[in-house]
Amino acid sequence: MRIMRLLIAALALAAGLVAAPAQGAILGLQDDQLQNLSGAALDQRLDLLQASGTKVTRVDVIWKFVAPTKPADATDPADPAYDWKRYDQVVTGLVARDITPMFTYYWTPEWASRTGKTNAAPRVADAAAFAAAIARRYNGTWPDGKGGTLPLVKRIEIWNEPNIATFWFPQCRRQGGRYVMESARQYSALVAAAYPQVKAASPQSIVVGGVTGPVGSSVCDQADSSVGTITFAQEMIRQRVPIDAWSLHLYPIGSPLQAYFVPSWKTIPQITGLVDRLKPGAPIYVTETGYHTSYNRYHRYFVSEAQQAAWLVETARAANQYPRVELAMWFNLQDNPFWTGGLRRSNLTPKPAWGQFKAQVAATPRPATWAP
Template sequence: MRSAVSALAAAAFGLALLVAPTASGSDSLRVGIFDDGVVLYGEPDLVFPQLARTGAGLLRVNLWWAGPGIRVSTSKPRRPADPNDRAYNWDTYDRTVRFAVVNGIEPVFSIIGTPPWANRARGWNVAPTNARDLRLFAAAAQKRYSGSFKNAEGITLPRVSLWMAWNEPNNPVFLKPQYRRTGRSWTIQSGRDYAKICNAVVQGIKSVQRSSKVACGATGPRGNNNPNSSRPSVSPLPFLRAMKAGGARGFDAYAHHPYYQSPVETPSTKPRPGPRGQAPTAVTLGNIDVLIRELTRLYGSRARVWITEYGYQTNPPDRIIGVTYAKQATYLTQAVAIARRNPRIDMFLWFLLRDEPRLGGWQSGLTSVTGKRKPSFNAFRRAAVG
């Protein structure tokens, strides 16, 4: 933790579950922000009031079972489904949910990262050897954030009822291997491994709180579909099919990150065709319906869609893929409007609140790295209200 935990009055209020949208569009679209850099590492007394001023109703947070983030599992637990097990340290996340709820924001927790003891130390981005270990951790997390659990100080922690399984599993940065050779052909191993991750999180969460909502997928917008490349990845539609073939089931929503690829693209721009005029393999906001149609074919029309990451970088400071401040604000407004018009989309999360300090990072914040508001700050606030 890079900042001290300040005193916080014990307070919690009921969190509304997702409301079914009307047939004409997502009148109930919920808008929020994802920015672990400022939320988990920043000064909460400053960050959370600013989040509240944006009008954000949701806050996505990566809940690290283990990995490069602030991990919960410090060693192998003796009682993995017990949130009080000594191997667990929830302090950062306890603080986060309390500050979020006091400021009128509902947390969305994304469980990610495998501890060394759970996959023979093959890396945090390799699926656990036994999915049961992840299922029990998810159950422990939901028990702690059930709305009735008291921490060591006797404070009842708020409820978290919105959950995600992993992040961009079609990208080797977050899940590997992406492919596995079977005889003379290749199998999309990431989809099959992810099916087990998805099922473990769904089963663990719902074994404690049946009414909680769990999203699987959280896919990145594109992949090269080339197992022989130096960095193989899988585009969203074949990944979704592999996930289905692997037995993924029981989730409430499919999460996706429909980012643009070029600064000349607007939110409604369709991806470029593939080689020799083949259909595009990327899924952006401009062709989100192709993903929804495939989701419907595989899982039926009851499966909802959550956009759990989206954003436009700005120039300055990003001169390569950034757009002007004015265009960022305009595209933000257009993107939320596209999501709101779609009757299957229930959630839209913007990435980030504040630009990342590294130029090689992301500069899609509603404020600059110094905290100066961009025009997108007020655009987001208007879009969040709807």
């Protein structure tokens, strides 16, 4: 069985269906503030991101910001209901600085929300159409209004952490007196619907599925339970969801090379086996990872600043142990009260990890398949 999988993977690579694994995993850096800035403030922030040396970053496309009202034709990025201004600036600024952006889109607008809340599981048709609009606008041919074209954004993650109620509600629903898992089935439907539309709008695009948050076990005992990474993947396999790449988030307890709880770096082989059942040989992107340097209620495990720096280096080593892992994205550039895993403190002074990050990215060139 294992030989068969390897053969399938090799054939897939030979046919150019999936990207060849990089020599070493790319270490990227996300800045979750990019989409909140504009003008000179955005330029300064992009300069800071560039100063980190990162060659790849991840940009949150907040659906409710782009589409505050319902578009008449949701697949058409030119629909007047859409406001892409901030993302045009972010993407153009990143590419001008030789940083490759990838997108993740989430947060349901009120008009598309069943509950009125932004974490509501979206209607599949609406969310898939929005994915198509993103892909079309950033397929490398869309006019930028200045005589040129907007850059290509090749990789699009479908949603963010759909296995956690904070981003996708409900996770479970009551059926016959007990709760049953709902999110993975709904999410699978979204990816299945989005995939062909994204491909039609941007044939070069890489549709990234999963995007699972760091949940180990699945406990479906209320609507806002969480679904484990492995369980979520297994359900997507059952639904035969089309993907080009798989992504997941790792925030291990313990060092990258020692931690073994699901999900952690040591569980990548198990995840790779599951991904092969969805798409043989598909690359794996760890689109969020990191260590917090003080306690916050969204992530209650923390390390010292010196440990964070040392474990950033170990993160790169851990990623390089698994050839299928193409990307490890550090989250985040800067601390805020709810997220203290930044390479810089909330006052923007650098932590020791900032210097380590620069050294690591300098040692791992970006492969051509990831060029902007």
